[in-house]
Amino acid sequence: MVQAGDKSNVKSKNQEAYRAIKEMILERHLFPGQKLVYRDLEQRLGMSKTPIINGLMMLENEHLVVSEKNRGYHIRYVNRREAEYIYDLREKLEDIAIEYAIANHDKRDLALLKRKLVAYRKYRNDTFNQKRLALDVDFHVQIAGMGKNPFFVQMVRQYYESVHFMFKAVFLTPSPDRFDRFKDEHERLYGAIKSKDLEAARRIGREHIRGARELLIKLIPE
Template identity: 30%
Template sequence: MVVRKGLTTEEVYQKIKEMIYCNQLAPGQKLIYNDLAKRLGVSMTPVVQALNRMENSSLVKYMPNKGYFVGEITESEVEQLFHAREALEIYIVPSVIANLNATSLDEIQQAFSTHREAYDSRHNRGLILLDAKFHLKIAAFARNQVIYKMLKDIYEQLYLKYPQQYISDDRAKQVVAEHRIILKALRKKDVAEAVEAIREHVKGGMSHVIRGLKPYTPFDL
């Protein structure tokens, strides 16, 4: 094994997250220190340090005498994450709208267009990440770094732990439509309309994710 000198724990942390996002590491999979070290070309020390950090972020789970496993999202966790997301995104709407100008609206429009184009090309693997980037672009204009970081952590847990193959085409299409409604409300600088649009969007997202976690039967609607 060729060890890459100077590769930091932060870099290893980001690379392991990327491996999870790209499905190179599956939800529930046991993480082997030696295997990760060889794949990344590093010693085991930064791998262990990165996994410790990921455990603190609930991205991996540590089981005594068994080791680390890639995190699997539960229905209860989905509800908690989406409820927290809804509360935070709705709370910052007045601040976001107060700070909007032509330039910031163009940036949000660009984030919307990038997500829509990914849907049009059926690039499903990137849809969750681009969905998060759209919402985080909006959140950035609240000028509240604490809330922004909290939302970023929430989205990270959702797009790293939720199996992307469960994204239905119907829901992906609906997300684009709901994003358009949110953007329209922001352009009008209508706080009440934006709040309602975000609330309905988050509610729909939570319902879809929860349905995706349930075992499929021929009678599922």
């Protein structure tokens, strides 16, 4: 008979494996298309095969890994068409986030958005690296948070986590002109939210998302 403590320990190990592998994916220690070898993961994580497989099953539900019969798991690769679908969704999420933010934000929310805007603006590296991506995500997640809907914020965070690895295609890609435009769009989006101009904020948000989509899509193979 399996004791309650044993069940709890098994669940904890599964969660530990899930979080560890997910972090490896998001931190680029595992790459899109890479086959996952159980023995390698066992050695790297110091775990047995069972919690690793359970962790991978959880990651498959989040579409970060893919399993094939008799071939095991590999890191999911996003092709150009899938990236286009993902950015269509991002544009719609941004529309909703902006609407919620304008309707519900307070002065503290706006002050925090301003700090995240300044942090992005001050970052001087002219490549699309991990730091730049994190600063951009922080800015947009803050807009979602200003809507005071925790379920929506959770959805937006999960969206960014699920597609984080997709940006590997543009990491270390110089694009100073595009980044200057991103900074300008962030500034204008902040101003439109501050003045509660929903129409202008949505227009700027869509322009911003479509620019990011253009940067990424052209670097992903068909």
